[in-house]
Amino acid sequence: MILVTGATGTVGRAVVDQLLATGATVRATTRNPATADLPAAVDVVRADLGDPTGLPAALDGVEQVFLLSGGPELPVHDGNLARAAARAGVDRIVKLSVGRAGDPTATDPIPSWHRAGEQAVIDSGLAWTFLRPLGFMSNALHWAPTIRATGTVHAAFGDGRIAVVDPLDIAAVAATVLTTPGHEGRVHTLSGPEPLSAPEQTEILAEVLGRPLRYVEVSPEASRQAILDHGVPAGLADAIMALRATALYEFTSVVHATVEEVTGSPARSFRDWALRHRASF
Ligand SMILES: NC(=O)c1ccc[n+]([C@@H]2O[C@H](COP(=O)([O-])OP(=O)(O)OC[C@H]3O[C@@H](n4cnc5c(N)ncnc54)[C@H](OP(=O)(O)O)[C@@H]3O)[C@@H](O)[C@H]2O)c1
Numbered sequence: 001m002i003l004v005t006g007a008t009g010t011v012g013r014a015v016v017d018q019l020l021a022t023g024a025t026v027r028a029t030t031r032n033p034a035t036a037d038l039p040a041a042v043d044v045v046r047a048d049l050g051d052p053t054g055l056p057a058a059l060d061g062v063e064q065v066f067l068l069s070g071g072p073e074l075p076v077h078d079g080n081l082a083r084a085a086a087r088a089g090v091d092r093i094v095k096l097s098v099g100r101a102g103d104p105t106a107t108d109p110i111p112s113w114h115r116a117g118e119q120a121v122i123d124s125g126l127a128w129t130f131l132r133p134l135g136f137m138s139n140a141l142h143w144a145p146t147i148r149a150t151g152t153v154h155a156a157f158g159d160g161r162i163a164v165v166d167p168l169d170i171a172a173v174a175a176t177v178l179t180t181p182g183h184e185g186r187v188h189t190l191s192g193p194e195p196l197s198a199p200e201q202t203e204i205l206a207e208v209l210g211r212p213l214r215y216v217e218v219s220p221e222a223s224r225q226a227i228l229d230h231g232v233p234a235g236l237a238d239a240i241m242a243l244r245a246t247a248l249y250e251f252t253s254v255v256h257a258t259v260e261e262v263t264g265s266p267a268r269s270f271r272d273w274a275l276r277h278r279a280s281f
Pocket residue numbers: 005006007008009010011012029030031032036047048049050068069070071077096097098099110133134135136139
């Protein structure tokens with residue numbers, strides 16, 4: 001059995017669907033089973049990664065874990081899960097991390113949280129695989145309110161390029177790694193097929209939506225406020241802004257062939273992602 005944590009989120013839902021498509025037996029954790037809305041074939045259990053008391057029941061009979069958490073408590077969550085998994089006799093943890101977690105000079109919060117989380121997984125003594133995606137294509141959903149209201153995209157750091165990756169491809173890699181041998185002890189850095197700036201993503205969205213859109217460069221403070229308006233807590237908004245500033249670094253514009261190497265299918269384009277999410281804009 002494979003346990004998927006973060007199963008109600010962007011990546012986790014897709015991991016669940018793709019695992020079910022392989023015929024795997026899937027259990028999923030959520031803090032709110034009543035609203036989880038997961039497929040009927042999934043064994044849904046209530047668990048909070050911040051509360052280790054519920055984890056033994058969630059891990060009973062589990063061979064592999066897809067580990068996904070977020071926010072400042074991420075190192076605590078990963079440590080709780082890793083220790084409980086070791087006690088439960090789990091074989092391997094596949095952790096969703098972040099692109100620069102392996103770079104010790106990346107000291108902004110999100111890579112630092114994930115670096116600590118990866119270390120907790122290593123310290124558990126279990127086999128592991130780390131997936132380190134660059135920015136998600138789905139971050140463009142943050143632009144939907146101003147696109148709908150005024151046909152504009154408000155973003156900061158427009159000079160930077162990120163080889164954004166489709167969450168479906170992250171999930172495809174996760175499902176492959178969880179169901180085929182040979183990925184133990186490996187780090188997979190995941191990108192999309194081309195580096196794109198926010199103005200370039202705006203152009204692609206305009207083509208897909210069939211109406212003109214205008215890119216408006218805003219200050220990092222205004223961009224932070226937009227994230228807050230999206231319902232993201234302040235600590236996480238600060239961490240996201242620090243990560244976004246790194247779009248100006250070379251690292252984020254490097255294209256990695258990993259999605260195709262692992263899954264056998266080329267990484268999906270931002271245009272593909274936009275076509276699937278037209279209704280949101
Ligand atoms: N966005 C990016 O550009 C980007 C890039 C690289 C890496 N990442 C990483 O990707 C992860 C976020 O993935 P996502 O966008 O798919 O997530 P998401 O849509 O924000 O969903 C978060 C998931 O985490 C679960 N969760 C949160 N707190 C929990 C807790 N205390 N106990 C158990 N589960 C908890 C939620 O489950 P319930 O609410 O159902 O309990 C939910 O399923 C983060 O680790 C982030 O650092 C993001």
